[in-house]
Amino acid sequence: MLNRAALSLEQAPPISVPLRFFLTAPLFLLGAGLLLLAYGPEALASRWSPVTLALTHLLTLGFLGMIMWGAMMQMLPVLAGSPVPAVLGASGVSHLLLGGGVVALVVGFLLGSPLALSLALGALAAGVGLFFLVVALALWRAPAANATITAMRYALLGLLLTALLGGLLLGRLIHPFGALDSLRLTNLHLAWGLLVWVGILVLGVAYQVVPMFQLTPEYPPWMKRLLSHLLFILVLLWSPLYLFGGNRLAALPIVLAGLVYTLFALTTLRLQGRRKRRLPDITLDFWRLGMGLLLLALPAWGLGLLYEGWLLLPGVVVLGFALSVVNGMLYKIVPFLSWFHLQHRKLSLLGGGGPRVPNMKDFIGGWTLDWQFYLHLAALAMLLLAVTGWRDGAYPAGFFLSLSALMLWYNLFKAVRRFYQVRSELEQAIPG
């Protein structure tokens, strides 16, 4: 196994590739917070309110999408030994198309503007198309598939289907056509987006980052081997049953998928309970919160069906899970990448000598991390109240979410600023 899976440093994308996605994402989270503040209960009035649609897409496409795209472009060469082709150009263009597309989509929803919605459709279709193409090439060229690569392949197919369904719905909104039921298409769009694209990607990334950064034992091998296949098949099975059938039996695959996610959450919590170092860790707090919400997802879905006024509860619970784990992960990935790129820079400029590269903890840390967690927690608590009875909870939810987004951006910005400071110190230390 000599020098197996050696990743040449030329294959690793420059740090600017993931950072541009990571630093843009909190701005969309801020947008979601401001929208809640401005519209209050109207933003959570129904699944079909344009403000609710704007809010959910700021969170899913704007925040989660940005981070997931950036993380995949960064992780693929390392995990798969397979670089993303033309990564600089592809990441720059797809970042612009995604960012611009989300802005146009939100404006289109809020103003009811067919022009803005058409622009959004064009930009998002081009952005998703480009991202899919380059990442699919990298994923399918990978010399060896591990559980994370398999999960990423399914997640990418999930993104494509979510986008196709979203594009169809958006097209019908701009110019009504076709006879298919919009409610059913929307539920399909949601299921593929949350259960396949977001959910399976979190699974695949968790297999790597939980043992690595939280010093836990590995996930059981059978689980890593089976779960993503199982989830993909369940959603695939459910889709035609739901779209064309609609009897109660059609819900069975979705309930089973919910049980699979419950198992994943329980396993993650159990592994975290057995971690080697029991030091306080903010990423762990975010992940435990996320897993707690994931455990509540299935009961929340049931409650949402039982009580008409609680229809948005499952959405808030599942989004709360995704926002929490992605937020927590950023606090490990950004300092680790900063350290890695600086270490590489130091070795190429100065060999073993020169100034020491700061530890990961020197890039991100301090009370602003804890406070961002509390603000995030408060925002989620207010959102849960707002969709289960206290409708005015939308205002404090917006307030806390906006502050949390600002503080997240500040924490990431501090890490990036430290990265450029140290890089310049290293360059100044070159002898002669």
Added chain:
Amino acid sequence: MEILLDVSDLEPCEPLERSLEAAGRLAEGDYLRVLHRREPRMLFPLLEQQGFAWEVRPKGPADYAIYIWRRDDRLAREFVHQALDADQAC
């Protein structure tokens, strides 16, 4: 001579940092055996850049041994191969 380094209980980025430091101190004929709970894929490009060779031996799902030596040190390479043969025989 073998230099043993156990990084299996350390948080990132310390396993990489300590492995690089220890590798940098290797004298002629010495090799490093790093005990790690994961396959440290991010370490390999940094080792390659510094002129080291390495070999990975998975011992279990969370137990890896990584042998590291200077690429131009033939004596160290010989010792590594002897250690790997002995390891395989166990």
